[in-house]
Amino acid sequence: MNKKVSIKDIAQSVGVSTALVSYVLNNKEKEARVGKEIAQVIRDTAAEMGYQPNQIAKSLKTGKSHTFGLIVADISNPFFANLARNVEDEAKNFNYTVIFASADESPKKSQNLINILTERQVDGFIIAPAENSQDQIASILKSNIPLVLIDRYFKELETNYVVTNNYDASYNAVSHLIKAGHKNIGMIAYRTDLVHMLDRRRGYMDALKDNKQLKAKTPLIKTVDFDFTQDDVEAGIKELLTRNPSMDALFFATNTLTLKGLKALNNLNCKVPDDIAVVCFDESEAFDFFYSPLTYIEQPLLEMGKKAVQILIKNITDKKSANTQLSIPSRLVVRQSCGSGDR
Amino acid sequence: MNKKVSIKDIAQSVGVSTALVSYVLNNKEKEARVGKEIAQVIRDTAAEMGYQPNQIAKSLKTGKSHTFGLIVADISNPFFANLARNVEDEAKNFNYTVIFASADESPKKSQNLINILTERQVDGFIIAPAENSQDQIASILKSNIPLVLIDRYFKELETNYVVTNNYDASYNAVSHLIKAGHKNIGMIAYRTDLVHMLDRRRGYMDALKDNKQLKAKTPLIKTVDFDFTQDDVEAGIKELLTRNPSMDALFFATNTLTLKGLKALNNLNCKVPDDIAVVCFDESEAFDFFYSPLTYIEQPLLEMGKKAVQILIKNITDKKSANTQLSIPSRLVVRQSCGSGDR
DNA sequence: GTTTTCTTGTTAAACGATTAAGCATATATT
DNA sequence: AATATATGCTTAATCGTTTAACAAGAAAAC
Numbered sequence: 178m179n180k181k182v183s184i185k186d187i188a189q190s191v192g193v194s195t196a197l198v199s200y201v202l203n204n205k206e207k208e209a210r211v212g213k214e215i216a217q218v219i220r221d222t223a224a225e226m227g228y229q230p231n232q233i234a235k236s237l238k239t240g241k242s243h244t245f246g247l248i249v250a251d252i253s254n255p256f257f258a259n260l261a262r263n264v265e266d267e268a269k270n271f272n273y274t275v276i277f278a279s280a281d282e283s284p285k286k287s288q289n290l291i292n293i294l295t296e297r298q299v300d301g302f303i304i305a306p307a308e309n310s311q312d313q314i315a316s317i318l319k320s321n322i323p324l325v326l327i328d329r330y331f332k333e334l335e336t337n338y339v340v341t342n343n344y345d346a347s348y349n350a351v352s353h354l355i356k357a358g359h360k361n362i363g364m365i366a367y368r369t370d371l372v373h374m375l376d377r378r379r380g381y382m383d384a385l386k387d388n389k390q391l392k393a394k395t396p397l398i399k400t401v402d403f404d405f406t407q408d409d410v411e412a413g414i415k416e417l418l419t420r421n422p423s424m425d426a427l428f429f430a431t432n433t434l435t436l437k438g439l440k441a442l443n444n445l446n447c448k449v450p451d452d453i454a455v456v457c458f459d460e461s462e463a464f465d466f467f468y469s470p471l472t473y474i475e476q477p478l479l480e481m482g483k484k485a486v487q488i489l490i491k492n493i494t495d496k497k498s499a500n501t502q503l504s505i506p507s508r509l510v511v512r513q514s515c516g517s518g519d520r
Numbered sequence: 521m522n523k524k525v526s527i528k529d530i531a532q533s534v535g536v537s538t539a540l541v542s543y544v545l546n547n548k549e550k551e552a553r554v555g556k557e558i559a560q561v562i563r564d565t566a567a568e569m570g571y572q573p574n575q576i577a578k579s580l581k582t583g584k585s586h587t588f589g590l591i592v593a594d595i596s597n598p599f600f601a602n603l604a605r606n607v608e609d610e611a612k613n614f615n616y617t618v619i620f621a622s623a624d625e626s627p628k629k630s631q632n633l634i635n636i637l638t639e640r641q642v643d644g645f646i647i648a649p650a651e652n653s654q655d656q657i658a659s660i661l662k663s664n665i666p667l668v669l670i671d672r673y674f675k676e677l678e679t680n681y682v683v684t685n686n687y688d689a690s691y692n693a694v695s696h697l698i699k700a701g702h703k704n705i706g707m708i709a710y711r712t713d714l715v716h717m718l719d720r721r722r723g724y725m726d727a728l729k730d731n732k733q734l735k736a737k738t739p740l741i742k743t744v745d746f747d748f749t750q751d752d753v754e755a756g757i758k759e760l761l762t763r764n765p766s767m768d769a770l771f772f773a774t775n776t777l778t779l780k781g782l783k784a785l786n787n788l789n790c791k792v793p794d795d796i797a798v799v800c801f802d803e804s805e806a807f808d809f810f811y812s813p814l815t816y817i818e819q820p821l822l823e824m825g826k827k828a829v830q831i832l833i834k835n836i837t838d839k840k841s842a843n844t845q846l847s848i849p850s851r852l853v854v855r856q857s858c859g860s861g862d863r
Numbered sequence: 864g865t866t867t868t869c870t871t872g873t874t875a876a877a878c879g880a881t882t883a884a885g886c887a888t889a890t891a892t893t
Numbered sequence: 894a895a896t897a898t899a900t901g902c903t904t905a906a907t908c909g910t911t912t913a914a915c916a917a918g919a920a921a922a923c
Contacts, residue, residue: 181663183909194873199911209912212871232639233579234909237878242576244640252620253605255598262596265622274636277595277620279608293617296575297587320524436805462779463806526879537903542881552882555901577879580908 182226190222191215198223202230236298244274245301245489246294248287249328250403251279256432256459256476257305260327263482264303271490273300282403284310291317301489303327308369323492325485329373330502337492339485339503343373346474346507347380350456351428353472355388357515359426359454361397362390363417365410365438366430368400377430377458397421401434410434411441418445425453426515432459439467450516460510470512477505525569533565534558541566545573579641587617588644588832589637591630592671593746594622599775599802599819600648603670606825607646614833616643625746627653634660644832646670651712666835668828672716673845680835682828682846686716689817689850690723693799694771696815698731700858702769702797704740705733706760708753708781709773711743720773720801740764744777753777754784761788768796769858775802782810793859803853813855820848 184202188195193215200209201219236242247264249257261277268275276294280287287307294302301323306314311331317324318336330338354362364381367374378398385391397420399413417424427442429435435457439449447453449469456472457464464471488501527545531538536558543552544562579585590607592600604620611618619637623630630650637645644666649657654674660667661679673681697705707724710717721741728734740763742756760767770785772778778800782792790796792812799815800807807814831844 181909184911185909195910196873196875196912197871203911205912210869210871215871229635229639231580231641231909233576233585233641234878235911236576237574237580237880237908238910238912240878251605252595252608253598253602255596255601258598258601259596261620262594262622265595265620274619274621274640276617277604277608279605292572296572297617298574298576439809461805463804463809466782466806466809466811468809468811524879527881528879538880539882539904540902546881548882553900553902558901574879577908578881580879580910581881583908 181231182228183231184228187219187223187226187228190226191219193219202228240298242298242300243272244276244297244299245303245323245493246290246297246299247275247277248280248290248294248302248304249277250282250305250307252277253279254433255461256478259478260482263479264486267483267486271486273486273490275303280307282307284308284313288313295320295322300493301325303485303489305329306331306371308371321496323489323496325489325492327481327485329371332372335500337488337500337502339481339488339505340373341476341481341507342504343376343507344380344383346458346476346509347377347428348384349380349509350458350472350474351381351384352388353509353511354426354428354454354456354515355384355390357426357454359516360390361421361424362426362428363397363399363414363421363424364428364430365413365417365434366398366400367434368402374430381428393421395420397424405434405437407437407440410437411444414438414441414445414447426450427453427455429455429457432457432461435459435471435473436461436463439463439471450514454516455514456509467514469514471514472512473510475508475510477507480505524574525571526574527571530562530566530569530571533569534562536562545571583641585641585643586615587619587640587642588646588666588836589633589640589642590618590620591623591633591637591645591647592620593625593648593650595620596622597776598804599821602821603825606822607829610826610829614829616829616833618646623650625650627651627656631656638663638665643836644668646828646832648672649674649714651714664839666832666839668832668835670824670828672714675715678843680831680843680845682824682831682848683716684819684824684850685847686719686850687723687726689801689819689852690720690771691727692723692852693801693815693817694724694727695731696852696854697769697771697797697799697858698727698733700769700797702859703733704764704767705769705771706740706742706757706764706767707771707773708756708760708777709741709743710777711745717773724771736764738763740767748777748780750780750783753780754787757781757784757788757790769793770796770798772798772800775800775804778802778814778816779804779806782806782814793857797859798857799852810857812857814857815855816853818851818853820850823848 184195184198188198198219200211201216206216265275278290284307287310291313303325305328326336326338397417399417401409429438449455458474460473460475464473484503491498527538527541531541541562543554544559549559608618621633627650630653634656646668648671669679669681740760742760744752772781792798801817803816803818807816827846834841
């Protein structure tokens, strides 16, 4: 029972060929010169029979699935969850369905997801690429599947991408700390060669340099792995404090680093901003509730999501279209975690 | 160029029929009595040519897409984002791909998503149903598509579902407040008839009743719409305080209500827990950073996600299997927002 | 009164797989 | 030696669409 109704059923019921039904239901009556009355009859019985087109069959025939894959590090990370939501909404505007997947910064998982999605014939990819996934990305490029990188990209690869201006954002944030009078600014970052992280480090370094604050031989940066724990950050901060006991500010490179970092600071009995001032990348609901509301870098998630989709669709529609490389500025939201310089 | 390699290409290259290739590549050599040597040749050239099966074609033929839809209210809400991640992981264990979608608590959007996903031939649904979506759910049931409701369900519908025990969790949370000595406990909830919310209200009411705390003719509950603003909550709290100036505790029914609620309390200069104690449903990173770390109800997201997938798969595999209705207990995480009773 | 041109359809191949059924040969059984 | 069974592979239909190519009757053109 409850067999789904197909175009054939409608054709039979109306007494015409399936071709006619297909034309009508795809609004190709004009091109196919279908009679006005019969078109209406077809439409009516289709509605009456509760016809729902089989997209799978459609896709097989047309070679377009009207679907694309969004691969991020972790959909449960608020940064990616918000990005995903924006991507979802914009995709719907173009009648596209998106399949999300989490690669956990692992090239192995990433490759696996790419395979699965490719087999499902996605029309394109939006990917926040994991470290060491250049080859995978390159091979997507080679197989001519439309692709937009997001959040990060690879310098050596000619691709579309949409990122925030990590360098400027970091430069500004650290400059802000300097203007607030801090003289020994440390940084906690991820141990990775992904450009977004390198850019954030460069921004930090250059801000120090340009303000003649680069004293130590080794920069006051501590990195942790992607799967870091609370203890790792705490140890990191401790180490920085050992290397430079007069460290008076910290720049955190992401939201997750910040969250654990703040707890670490609490454990270490460091007061923000009096003992240590804080600025961080990304936002979090939590930042509002920290006793000293955090000054943070707000990424343009809505625009990034929208643009990524638009570029992807353009690429799907016209595979020969030139690459678009977008770097959208972030905004420094100044609150109270930097001390006197705030406000 | 770069045409995808199909089973036909392999067949041609090896010099056999497509049937043989299909059998081998699906590990049906035994049943199909394929020669050992030729099987190996087929496998090798398939690998060599970089064959990737076209799942679309496979789906069309087999009628199984190995895909299911997950419809939640909003994927950017941490509650749903975490749930989604757990669903994704468990689905992968069964080699299923999941398509997420956000319905924003709107029956209209929900119906639209159901249609889209049905046309895409998903093998099943996991849905956190929106209000007034009974008909949609019923029609999924009628068309015999496997379905598991999550987070909420409809009393009048015989479906699979996986929820937390909202009644008990609320009852316990409010009892905890009472034990802590609070005598005028208010509640902020959503204005909806969805069972999960009604159960949370019942839990609240019964806890008060059982402790002889139900004095006012109208319960000290204020509800807001799903698309509430910060101001709505603030107005709500104010109203409760007007109705009962000695209100000394608040029970928030969800994470989003709590987040705005805490800001409202700040605006109103209410100190937690001294002026107003607080307990809330769901968790949030933010709760750790509130000056008085919140006591909250931790939902069993991992288990809910896993179980929902398992039940769905069981239902897909055996459409005649009986409905499973799971109510998994939540845990009250006691911290400092309830005053003396904590610890 | 042919021929041409519209109109309004139909036919059938194709997309890339799966799989029941069939067809040779070779080997085993009696 | 005749029959039965195994073995190894092919044929062809099918899933639900799309769409180029063709057909046939009516109207228009000459």
